[in-house]
Amino acid sequence: MQRKNLRYLILMVASVLTVLVLQFFWLKSVYNDYKTSLKQEAALLFANTVTDMLDSLVLRKMTPVFIPGMPDTAFIRPLQIGKKTTQDTIRSFRIEIRQGENEAGTKGRVNRQIQVISSGENVPLDSLRSVVRPLMLGLDSLGEGKKFTFRLDEETLSPEEIESTFEKALIARGYEVNAKVRKYHIEEPLSQLPKNVIDLKEIRIPFGTRIQGYLYNYQVFLYKKMIVPSLFALLVVLFISWSMLAMYRNMLKQQRLNLLKNDIISNITHELKTPVATVAIVLESLENFGSQQKEALRKEYIQIAKNELKRLTQMAENILTSSLLEKEQKVSFKPIELDVLLEEKIQSFKPILDHQNFEFQYIKEGKNFSIIGDWEKLGLVIFNLLDNAVKYSKEEKNIQVKLRESGGKIILQIQDKGIGIPEAYQKEIFEKFIRVPQQDVHDVKGYGLGLAQVAEIIRLHDGKISLESKVGQGSVFTLQFQQV
Structure with a gap:
């Protein structure tokens, strides 16, 4: 059985480890999904x-720059944009806005056209688009000039300014991370990034x-x-581990209960056979010897025969008493003196103790031993505990x-x-029909009901x-009651 249990234990541990790997x-x-989402x-x-x-x-x-004498319909030929280049890093532009007449025949902010003239010879197309885009979006806010000039160079947007603005934007979105910005010319090779960055x-x-x-x-x-996914994964692992442990402990408990069942059945069978066989022998003897000659x-x-039948009756009463206690049978509570009840039960055991040469000691410390309880049922408690002390x-x-007495x-x-109780059975010993297996030894009589009755x-x-x-x-065995 131990080898079988070991296989079960290994299988359960392997299952838990598999769950751990899957959770990892x-x-x-x-x-990685969170990291990808953050990057995007x-x-x-x-x-x-x-x-x-x-x-x-x-x-x-x-x-805006106003130049007197320049007609509104002046046409300036746009610059022909050639190949992309990084030459002339400082760019000066002149923006000319042409506007037509409205329906009333007056000049206004309608039908505007944008002309861009660069002082350089070659301008990258993507860079020019970046300039024209904000002009198109913000044209109406530019005022009334005919010509507009501006100057952009490589120091216009500094990395530090971009970095500061970008970090503020990240914090505003709830991203508690740090950012770094670098600036390069289009033909300048990028330097290698540090490790563990996005x-x-x-x-x-x-x-x-x-x-x-x-x-x-x-x-x-x-x-x-x-944190939340990790807690969820931890709870899953703990739940599965607890379930496996509970299953394993339940399996061991069922195995122990099976051994106890076999032991109790063996003991009850033995207990039943003895009085029945004795009564059968008595009846046979009475039939053979005759009742008149040998009174x-x-x-x-x-x-x-009466004694053996009394034993059978006592066995039935023990089982019935245990059943009644489980059904919350009413008890007769009244004030009693626990020391008087205890001494009465000790006195009834005196012949057995003397006959078996027991060394018995009774110690009483205090004067008030009044409690509220049922005399008969508390007497059964004391009897069962003394009986077990003698038997074992x-x-x-x-x-x-x-x-x-102690603090009320x-x-x-x-x-x-005596022989003591193994630790594995100490928590279960107060349950019905629980007896420590004795390997089919019947010198100690019992049915596993005494301590269950005591606990109830x-x-x-x-x-x-x-x-x-x-x-x-x-x-x-230590009992504790509320003092009156």
Whole structure:
């Protein structure tokens, strides 16, 4: 059976480890998803931040210039834009706005056309688009000039300014991370990024400049987001582990109960066979010997049969009493003196103790031992505990009974030097039909009902019962009642 249990245990541990591995890969996948989401959202926010700053900068640096004598319909040939180049990093532009007449025949902000003239020879197309876009969006706010000039150079948008604005935007969105921004010319190679950073897509701005950004110290932010998934994974592992442990403990308990069942069935069978066989022998003897010739022998045999039938009756009463206690049978509560009841039961055991040469000691400390309880049922409690102390004391026949007061409580202890109770059975010993397996040895009679009755009666009296026991050293049963 131990090998079978070991296989079950290994299988359960392997199952828990499998769940742990699966949870680890699931958490890793969740972490990567959070990281990917952070990269995508941060890249979009980075692009929007740079674009917004550039739009604001173009409109802010553009000033209208009025040139007298220049007709409104003047046409200036647009610049032919050639190949992309990074030459002439300082660009000067002249913006001319042509506007037509409205329906009333007057000049107004209608039918406007934008002409862009550069002082340089070659301008990258993407850079020019970045300039024209904010002009188209903010044209109506430019005022009444015929010509507008502005100047952009490589120092117009500094990395520090972009970095500061980008970090504020990240914080506003709830991203508690740090950002770094670098600036390069379009033909300048990018330097290698540090390790453990999130690279953001580079942004191109006028003219021939690239803005590179990346995130660092983002792990703490992601770990905070992982708290809820990690707690969920932990709860799943703990629940499965607890379930496996409960199943394993329940299996062991069922195995112990199976052993106890076999032991109790063996004991009850033995207990039933003995009186039945004895009565059968008595009846056979009475039939063979005759009742007239041997009157004394007849009376002796009849007394033997009565005693055996009394044993059967006692067995039935024990089982019935246990059943009634489970059904919350009413108890007759009234004031009683526990020391008087205890001494009465001790007196009834005196012949057995003297006959078996027990060393018995009774200690009483205090004067007030009044409690509210049922005389008969508390008497059954004391009887069962004393009876067990006698039955399970094999080599060292020593019993000590101690009754004392303690802080409004009355404490009763019954101690023996018997065989003791293994720790594995101490929590279950107060359940019905629970007996420590004795390997089919019937020198100690019982049905596993005595301590179950004791525990149930103590519960009905709102008392407490505890057990201290070591195998080979004996047991101590402690009862506690409320003093009146």
